Amino acid sequence: MNLYEKIKKLCSERGISIAHLERETGISNGQIKRWAKSSPSVENLKKVAKYFDVSLEFLADDNAKTTDPEMTEDIRIMQRAAQNMSEEDRKKAIKVFEAFFENWEDMTKDNKD
Structure with a gap:
């Protein structure tokens, strides 16, 4: 699924149109449809990511x-x-989770074995 198809599906799941998304995010009218064949700017991609x-x-x-x-x-x-x-905050959060959950090691195992 390419970027445009993914955005179209996200819009559908939210019950909105691509035009509505463009208006809400300040992206030029018709711009997102062009992403089916070209790449968006990072700034516009960030707007869509934040919106969804x-x-x-x-x-x-x-x-x-x-x-x-x-x-x-x-x-x-x-x-x-x-x-x-931040990396520092992430380390602190992990310590809190480790202290809070008795089964932290089991919870964080990758079950792809």
């Missing part, structure tokens, strides 16, 4: 699903907070 509360990596990944049904709003908030933390 997704990462730039998510938008750039052709294999990423548009919606993770298991990701609730509170998880998205925590993910966004983690992405915006």
